[in-house]
Amino acid sequence: MAAGAFGFKGCQKIRGPQIRTLLEAKDFILFDCDGVIWHGETAITGAAKVVSSLIRRGKNVVFVTNNCTRPRESYVHKFYRLGFTDVLLEQIFSSSYCSALYLRDVVKIRGQVFVMGCDGLRRELQGAGVPCVEEADEPDATIYDCALAEDVKAVLVGHDDKLTFLKLAKASCYLRDPECLFLATDNDPWHPLSGGRILPGSGSLTAALEVSSGRKATVIGKPSRFMFECISSQFSGVEPARCLMIGDRLETDMLFGSNCGFDTVLTLTGVSQLEDAQRYLDGEPAADRGLVPDYVVDSVADFLPAFEELDDEQSD
Ligand SMILES: [Mg+2]
Numbered sequence: 248m249a250a251g252a253f254g255f256k257g258c259q260k261i262r263g264p265q266i267r268t269l270l271e272a273k274d275f276i277l278f279d280c281d282g283v284i285w286h287g288e289t290a291i292t293g294a295a296k297v298v299s300s301l302i303r304r305g306k307n308v309v310f311v312t313n314n315c316t317r318p319r320e321s322y323v324h325k326f327y328r329l330g331f332t333d334v335l336l337e338q339i340f341s342s343s344y345c346s347a348l349y350l351r352d353v354v355k356i357r358g359q360v361f362v363m364g365c366d367g368l369r370r371e372l373q374g375a376g377v378p379c380v381e382e383a384d385e386p387d388a389t390i391y392d393c394a395l396a397e398d399v400k401a402v403l404v405g406h407d408d409k410l411t412f413l414k415l416a417k418a419s420c421y422l423r424d425p426e427c428l429f430l431a432t433d434n435d436p437w438h439p440l441s442g443g444r445i446l447p448g449s450g451s452l453t454a455a456l457e458v459s460s461g462r463k464a465t466v467i468g469k470p471s472r473f474m475f476e477c478i479s480s481q482f483s484g485v486e487p488a489r490c491l492m493i494g495d496r497l498e499t500d501m502l503f504g505s506n507c508g509f510d511t512v513l514t515l516t517g518v519s520q521l522e523d524a525q526r527y528l529d530g531e532p533a534a535d536r537g538l539v540p541d542y543v544v545d546s547v548a549d550f551l552p553a554f555e556e557l558d559d560e561q562s563d
Pocket residue numbers: 279280281282283494495496517
């Protein structure tokens with residue numbers, strides 16, 4: 248089934264039989280995590296059953312997350328803890344893991360990486376054999392007197408809840424060398440917390456470093472296509488026309504899907520709402536159409552009736 252088979256492409260609210268037709272046309276189902284299958288430490292009702300049902304029906308299910316705060320091993324535990332008991336390490340593509348692959352396999356880094364990010368990101372890089380600068384500054388060190396490593400060939404920015412002015416200053420100094428790469432795990436501006444609070448995302452830290460260095464970061468995570476290249480390198484026969492991206496954020500998930508040539512589904516359990524998508528659909532410039540989902544569901548739990556119909560058919 249081609250995108251828009253239900254009449255037009257853009258923000259099509261779909262349910263049972265239409266979801267079933269859509270799923271039948273796809274081999275690879277890509278899920279974002281936060282806001283789609285869970286909120287922090289709480290699984291979205293029905294999400295684990297949806298994931299299991301897809302896997303049981305022979306679909307390739309993968310998870311593509313811009314969250315760079317934990318290594319993949321730790322993600323496997325989280326999946327299990329929240330009831331996603333059949334998810335394997337190989338199905339998880341985080342922006343930290345893809346950053347490690349980029350540094351190791353694409354640029355084949357020779358030298359160290361300065362990480363402006365948290366321990367989880369550093370652990371993922373080290374697990375892939377990518378050396379990182381060890382921070383060993385005295386508590387009262389300043390940019391006037393601290394040591395700078397000699398062989399820093401890349402600065403990688405991610406979520407950093409222990410960001411200091413010194414770290415930002417050091418990263419700015421390393422980027423004075425035009426040979427030193429400037430990478431960001433993702434460009435997410437912020438993340439929702441409960442009670443109306445927000446958490447500044449990696450994008451806000453990248454912006455600070457872009458200003459101080461006068462350079463632009465290469466972004467690894469969604470909406471960059473690189474995460475799809477990582478998936479394609481590890482699964483055979485991935486055809487964009489047979490992939491479906493399910494996410495909650497227009498600027499990352501939906502644009503990633505469009506950039507890769509996938510059909511996209513927006514689920515309304517997270518950041519973006521239908522009105523936001525409609526604004527991109529109606530507004531200018533036309534380039535923003537890539538942010539418009541093909542299809543919309545209230546929750547991934549809306550997929551469950553589609554499976555029930557299939558089960559009914561099989562038992563007939
Ligand atoms: Mg999300």
